[in-house]
Amino acid sequence: MATSLLAIxxxxxxxxxxxxxxxxxxxxxxxxxxxxxxxVSSPSGGTPLYFMGVPEPKSVKNRVHLDVTTDGSLDDxxxxxxxxxxxxxxxxxxxxxxxxxxxxxxxLDPEGNEFCVLNAGSVTGMA
Numbered sequence: 001m002a003t004s005l006l007a008i009x010x011x012x013x014x015x016x017x018x019x020x021x022x023x024x025x026x027x028x029x030x031x032x033x034x035x036x037x038x039x040v041s042s043p044s045g046g047t048p049l050y051f052m053g054v055p056e057p058k059s060v061k062n063r064v065h066l067d068v069t070t071d072g073s074l075d076d077x078x079x080x081x082x083x084x085x086x087x088x089x090x091x092x093x094x095x096x097x098x099x100x101x102x103x104x105x106x107x108l109d110p111e112g113n114e115f116c117v118l119n120a121g122s123v124t125g126m127a
Contacts, residue, residue, distance in 0.1 A: 007050045012111050015051035062114045069120035078105045085110040100125025
């Protein structure tokens with residue numbers, strides 16, 4: 001069986017606010033796909049993010065999260081994301097004994113969804 005990834009869907013309390021935040025973070029356009037549902041996508045393609053409203057607040061750690069990269073300084077990117085409404089949870093670094101050690105920031109978006117930020121030039125072992 002062969003399938004394709006259509007989208008990554010994020011349940012949230014305020015879909016427009018979340019879509020606008022992630023659209024700014026990723027430099028992508030935001031548009032209302034259906035009433036109260038917003039897509040964050042790139043004209044050049046790739047997997048879009050859909051933000052859909054739900055009545056309940058987030059209550060536990062995400063089982064799936066996004067990893068985003070920056071070409072610039074990791075510290076500068078984290079500072080910019082915090083200034084935009086994100087929260088730094090902690091900086092992490094793999095032990096040097098791993099085949100592909102990475103350094104990254106664990107963060108929360110404005111609704112508390114976990115995501116990670118890495119410097120694109122320092123990510124190892126990715127195809």
